[in-house]
Amino acid sequence: MNTTRRTVLKSATAGSVLAGLIAAGALRPTQVLAAEWNKAAFDAHDTASALKGIGAGTPMDSKDLILKVPDIAENGAVVPVDVISNIPNTTSISILVDKNPSPLSASFDFANGALPEVSARLKMGQTSMVKAVAKADGKFYTAQKEVKVTVGGCGG
Amino acid sequence: MADPMKIRAQLKGDVAEIRVLMGHAMETGQRKDAAGKTIPPHFIQSLTVEVGGKKVVEGQVGTSVSRNPVFGFKVKGAKAGDKVVVSWVDNKGDKRTDEAAVA
Numbered sequence: 133m134n135t136t137r138r139t140v141l142k143s144a145t146a147g148s149v150l151a152g153l154i155a156a157g158a159l160r161p162t163q164v165l166a167a168e169w170n171k172a173a174f175d176a177h178d179t180a181s182a183l184k185g186i187g188a189g190t191p192m193d194s195k196d197l198i199l200k201v202p203d204i205a206e207n208g209a210v211v212p213v214d215v216i217s218n219i220p221n222t223t224s225i226s227i228l229v230d231k232n233p234s235p236l237s238a239s240f241d242f243a244n245g246a247l248p249e250v251s252a253r254l255k256m257g258q259t260s261m262v263k264a265v266a267k268a269d270g271k272f273y274t275a276q277k278e279v280k281v282t283v284g285g286c287g288g
Numbered sequence: 289m290a291d292p293m294k295i296r297a298q299l300k301g302d303v304a305e306i307r308v309l310m311g312h313a314m315e316t317g318q319r320k321d322a323a324g325k326t327i328p329p330h331f332i333q334s335l336t337v338e339v340g341g342k343k344v345v346e347g348q349v350g351t352s353v354s355r356n357p358v359f360g361f362k363v364k365g366a367k368a369g370d371k372v373v374v375s376w377v378d379n380k381g382d383k384r385t386d387e388a389a390v391a
Contacts, residue, residue, distance in 0.1 A: 169333045174350040210354045229352055233318060237352040244363075246337075246344035247303065251360035255316070255352045 173236050179228055182236040183265065186226050191265050191272035194219060199264040199275045208256040208281040215250050215264040217273075222248035224267040231260035256281045295388035297339075297372045304366035304390045306337060308374050309358050316351040332357065332376045339363050339390070340370040366390050 173185025183189060200214035215225050225248055226239040237254050248266065256262075256279060263276040291311030298305050310332060317329030329351060337345040344363050368390055375385040 169348055174348070214360075232352045233316075234350055234352060236350050238347060238349045240345055240347040240361075242345055244339075244342040244344045245365040246339075247362040247364055249360075249362050250345075250347075251358075253354040253358050255314075255354050 170236075170239065173239070174234055176236060177234060179230050179235045179263070182228055182234070185236065186239060186265070188226070188265050188267070188272040188274075191274035194266070194273035194275060197264055197266050197273050197275040199262065199277050201262050201277050201279050203278075204280045204282065205256060206282050208258070208283055211254045211256050211262075211279060211281070213252055213254055213262060213264075215266075217248035217264075217266040217268070219248075219266055219268040219273055222266045222268040225250055226265045227252065227254065228263040228265065229254060229256055229260050230263065231258050232256060290382060290384045293374055293376075293384065293386040295372055295374055295386055297366075297370075297388055297390045299366065299368050299390050302365055304339065304363045304370070304372075306339070306361045306363060306372055306374075307358065308337070308360075309356060310335075310376055310384075311356055312376075312378065314351065314353060314355045314357060318351075330378060330380060332378045335359070335374065335376040337361055337363075338371075338373040339366050 170185060173182050176182040176185050196218040198216040205211040213227055217225060224241045227237045228235045229237055238252055240250050242248050259280045261276045261278050263274055266273045294309040296307045312332050313330055315327050315330040319327045321327055331351050332349050335347045336343055345361050370390040371387055372390060373387045377383045
């Protein structure tokens with residue numbers, strides 16, 4: 133990772149999300165998977181820009197999106213998170229942690245019979261809201277829950 | 289070279305429950321070593337899951353996923369014996385693909 137590329141990507145991200153994506157695509161020839169890693173969204177330092185990065189803008193609250201997290205996480209390095217979407221035609225689910233240095237944790241696209249459900253284990257630096265965002269029929273829905281963290285998992 | 293993944297795919301009715309454990313340091317780029325030097329970020333960026341030759345899940349992952357990440361997915365319409373292929377790529381271009389069968 134060279135510093136010039138970082139600067140280029142940072143300025144591009146600030147300017148427009150699209151430009152950031154193009155820059156990331158142009159400068160990452162080794163990537164083999166179909167979808168380009170969404171650098172703009174994962175590098176965002178606040179939830180609003182991360183949501184913008186995944187194209188969600190301001191998602192609607194939904195009761196059909198179920199987010200299972202512990203109320204209190206004793207160890208912030210491993211926080212189990214389950215997301216289940218009961219919204220019809222859910223095609224993708226993203227997980228965000230508001231107060232992490234980079235809020236966007238993971239984003240999944242589902243196809244060919246995969247149910248819109250995912251479980252993962254996240255790192256959390258401090259007590260924070262955890263948000264799930266689901267995309268269905270081009271619309272975005274969200275659910276959130278607070279997790280209290282007694283020992284942070286991001287520092288060192 | 290990264291450790292092999294542990295993949296478990298269990299059929300419940302017509303839904304296969306897939307759990308994957310990936311051995312990876314998932315360095316955030318924020319930790320410092322004993323000498324006070326920042327440890328550079330090293331983390332899985334992308335993953336794909338295929339069942340029976342069809343791509344079912346495509347994921348993108350950031351630094352805030354835990355060390356040795358575990359992911360769980362459910363796939364409808366899978367049959368016993370279907371091949372489950374999981375691949376990941378990290379930010380240094382390392383990659384790993386492992387497979388298992390739906391049981």
